[in-house]
Amino acid sequence: MEYVIEMLNITKEFPGIKANDNITLQLKKGEIHALLGENGAGKSTLMSILFGLYQPNEGKIKVRGKEVKIHDPNVANTLKIGMVHQHFKLVHNFTVTENIILGMEPKNLFVIDIPGASKKVKELSEQYGLKVNPNSKIEDISVGMQQRVEILKMLYRDAEILIFDEPTAVLTPQEIKELMSIMRHLVSEGKSIILITHKLKEIKEVADRCTIIRKGKGIGTVDVKDTSEEKMAELMVGREISFTVDKEEATPKEVVLDIKNLSVKNNRKLMSVKNLNLQVRAGEILGIAGIDGNGQTELIQAITGLRAVESGQLFLNNKEITSESIRKRTESGIGHIPEDRHKHGLVLDYKLEENMVLQNYFKKPMSKSGILQFNIIREYSDRLIEEFDVRSGQGSLTTARSMSGGNQQKAIVAREIDRSPQLLIAAQPTRGLDVGAIEFIHQRLVEERDKGSAILLVSLELDEILNISDRIAVIFEGEIVAIMDAKEADENKLGLLMSGAKEVDSHE
Amino acid sequence: MNKLNKRYLTIIIPILSVLLGFLVGAIIMLISGKDPINAYLWLFKGAFKGMLSGNLARLGDMILASTPLILTGLSVAFAFRTGLFNIGVTGQMLFGGFVAVLIGATVDLPRLILVPLAVLAAMLMGAVWGIIPGLLKAKYRIHEVVVTIMMNYTALWLVQYFSKLIIPGHFDTESQPIKESASLRTEWMTDVFDGSSVNMGIFLALIAVLVVWFILEKTAFGFELKAVGFNPEASKYAGMKVNRNIILSMMIAGGLAGLAGAAYYIGYTDHIPLGRLPSYGPDGIAVALLGLNAPVGVLFSSLLFGLMSVGKGLMSIRAKVPEELVQIIIGIIIYFAAANLLIRNWIVKLINRRKVKVNSND
Structure with a gap:
């Protein structure tokens, strides 16, 4: 069987943490390959390596059988690897076409050939069943449509290997169903897809094979149709769920x-x-x-x-x-676990321990006569981290911004529950x-x-x-x-x- | 280990900025056919000459030049740490200074009461001048940069108007001077520093450094102000009074600028020069930037700027290097301080490269 991408024994270390430890991922041509792992397991790091944002400390990458060094995203582009990011990178007051051609505008002498580009976008959109209007402004279309623009961006650049980073996190159930059928359509047209996710249902529905990583370590690759959701969850977490x-x-x-x-x-x-x-x-x-x-x-x-x-x-x-x-x-x-953890739940530039006392920093024993008691705050934060299994690079001293979403959420839950609110x-x-x-x-x-x-x-x-x-x-x-x-x-x-x-x- | 690295980096980046500034200055001198080592020697001698033989006059002048800078730098840094950009230091300083001069020139009180009164009044006036942009920001979300720039000019012309009206001086270009009993200068300091006009302003500045550091790093109040600066929405969620805190931050920043006004106008000089905005405002931004908005950083970068501003005279006379070059060096230092992310990346790359080497040696 032909592999379009092989990431062999990849290891990547950051200060204080081994984000990837001997992970192997092999993507066959024309398959949807899920990459499954808990929050902070190292999925994003692995994909960032493939996309040229990080360099691995060990291991090698082969694309279509040839060993390559991907030292920046441009190399990934020329290798026809494209990424649909979780947070879209779109200019909101530009049209769909303008966003798609951004950075590689087709020119007619001196003017940008918008009508030509628009036509190409339309063709691509029809070919893959995306139903995107090339002339709409981004700010006027739904989140699901915006995601399709991101997909079109990759297709416009002739990407053959598409990486989807948690694509369903922002979608409604209906949009998720549509995305699934788009993904199937894409592979039927000869594309290969890596789907980063932790939603087992989606993997079961759409993926062919699944590579599982746990706490940075490669656990293995399974055939999705032979593996139950329970089994995949167990492999991912390391215990029965x-x-x-x-x-x-x-x-x-x-x-x-x-x-x-x-x-x-x-x-x-x-x-x-x-x-x-x-x-x-x-x-x-x-x-x-x-x-x-x-x-x-x-x-x-x-x-x-x-x-x-x-x-x-x-x-x-x-x-x-x-x-x-x-x-x-x-x-x-009243205790409140807010809907938007970045907007309301955390001061991202504060350390974890400072976020842990965001509600009670001014009260005894965290403060005495208006002066923060840092040793008590540290003890308190350490206890919550332990009790709620909040994982981060430097414990209480970690900047909230650098933590994974799941652990940020656990920190908020810890803070709100520990105050034992009546509501x-x-x-x-x-x-x-x-x-x-x-x-x-x-x-x-x-x-x-x-x-x-x-x-x-x-x-x-x-x-x-x-x-x-x-x-x-x-x-x-x-x-x-x-x-x-x-x-x-x-x-x-x-x-x-x-x-x-x-x-x-x-x-x- | 990582934590150590981080702290190490925060100290090394400003130092590197300074060294790079001097290096580029040296290159410019070499190109224009001057001897940079000789020039820098005189720059430092300009600040420290005579110290070993017991003459502290130059050291005193350096401290004198640094004093208002420390305070304006603190004002900018404090605002910045709480999420505000105080371009209005200039106006707050001028208006604060004016009130101090007004009291110093007109009120008859014993020195022990008069001086503190003038200083407090200057702080209060600076704070009042800070409240206005604070209020406008808190109530109507009008950006403080726009308001404070306008307030600088308002302060300039109001001060000129009131000076001419209440305390006109001998010349059209300045106000009436203060009474000697209202000055921050003291005989004993002038004696210790061999005639330099260094004054008690430096103690006010040092106390301010300590107080600002304490508020920002140790108190629940500072925790709140910083949180509001970083993320007003989350601060609101956590029950903090966001609008009140914005106003308070601007008030404190204004108070510090007012204090700078006192240190300058009733310490360094004894009157208000009319029709001119003090340059200490913009310089305060530079100082805060180089000091990475930390009170101690502001103290050290102010001293460096003070050193250069007193040393440049001797450098230009003895080494025949124009004074303007010092300004260029200061500019380059600030440029590198502003580009600290760039320098940080260089260092990180250097460290990583060395690590790879070490690893491959095992």
Whole structure:
């Protein structure tokens, strides 16, 4: 069998960490090859080496049978290797075509030949079933479309080997399905694909083979059709993983959070939470299911104080908090795992230990008469790191920015849970995390519930909602359209309610 | 080991910038047919000559020249560390200095009260001049760079107007001088430093270095200000009062600039020269940049700038190298300090290359 890419025994060291340790990955022509590993396992490093961003300390790379040295991305380009980055690199006020030709503009004497380029883009788009309009502006098209522009960019440059870096992290379920079929289309046209991911479902659905790395070490390559999801998860994490969370029946007690007739406006000054009523009790997990953009963000921000309330009231333990400051709310027992960990959850330029005390730096014992007690902060941070298995290069001293997404999230979860809040708001707490980390966070949420916290879970992943909620509320266009016991819910029923179907009950 | 490397790098980069600045200066001198070693010798002698034989006048002058720089540098550095770019040091310093001169020229009080009063008033005025851009930023998100530049000119002409109105001097170009009892100069310091007009301003500057360092590195207050600078959204999430902190940061930066005004106008000189913005504002940006916005870094880079500014006279007379060359060297040093990422990459590459060699030797 012919290999288009062979990365043989690659080792890459960074100060304090062996990011890749003897990893071998061989990509056959015309296959979709998944690269599976936990957050921080070294997937991105390996691909950066292939793309010429890093040089390996040991090992060699062969492209189409010939050994090559890829010392910068331009070399990768000439070898017809292209990467679709997780965070798109697009100019937002340029059109699709302009973005695609950026850096290699076709010229007619002195002017750029936009119509010609546009035609070529259109042809490529049709050939691979991408359905992209070459003349739309990037800012006007959806995230899924933007990703296709990134794919087109590679195709325009005649890439034959496409690397997809966590491509589904930013997509809606519908867009994910479409992406899968695009990927199949691409390989049927003779391209080869490396798919970096930690989502087993997707691998099972689309990939032919899968190379697994764990903590920087190459574990091996398996045929996807012969390997169960459970087996792949085990290989990735190094132990057995349970996909369902073991939990006892909930024993809900008094109402902790009481939302009465709440209305909130969004950034565009449109009412996005409308007259909403909801109660969350101590000792239960209430999951809010909904399609992105139906008011979840605004609801959470109103409860935590990040956004002003238009009308209605919020009560925490029977005390009104509608117009209290954020700090007062935090102090009276609200914990918040925010939706956007980079924007709200962390000060990325602060060290891990400084982020660990972001909520309580001013209180005893972290501060005494306004002076930070660094040794106590260090001890505290070290304990949380240990307890929540937050992995990083230099422990408490690591800059948050340099940590992997999963470990950043674990740090936030550690900080918020350790304050043992009476109300814990978890907004997409496992977004972008691998199964091991998801399992861990889910267990901690259930533990908090069992200790008597009220937990409000907002997630776009139905699996997550169904898995750990005790009650499920469905939000649609800013209103709660249904509340049910989790035992009565299933994916189908929720899906219909989430898309605005009024009548789901089939009793009649 | 890695942590050590990092700390090592932060110290080595400014030093390397300085050395590279001197190196490029030397090349320029060689091209124009001068002897760089002789010139640099005189540059340093200009600051230290006579020290060994017990004459501290030149050392005193160097400290004198550094004093306002330390304070304006601190002002810029403090603002920068809390996410703000204070271009308004100049105006804050001038207005602060004006209030100090006003009090020093008109108020009759014993020295022990008058001097602290003038100094405090200067700080307060600087802070007030800082509040305005702070408020505009906090309330309306108007960028502080634009506002502070405008405020510099507002300060310039307001000070000129009020000087002529309240404390007109003998000439049109300056205000009335302060009373001797209001000056930061003291007899004992002048004696120790053999006649140099170095004054108590340096103690104010050193205290300020200590206080700023303490606030930024040790206190919960500083933690909050820095967090707001790095990520206002996360700071809001964590319950910090973002707007209040922006205003406070600008106020403190302004206060430091006001203090620089006191150190200069009632220490270095004794009046307000009219129609001129002090050059210490822009120089403060340079000093902060070279000092990597750390209080101690600001102290050392100010002393270096002070050294060059007192040494350049002797260098030009004895080595026949024009004074302008010193300005060029300063410029080049700042250039390299600004390009510190470039230098950092060079060093990292050098270290890595050596490591590879060591590895292949085993």
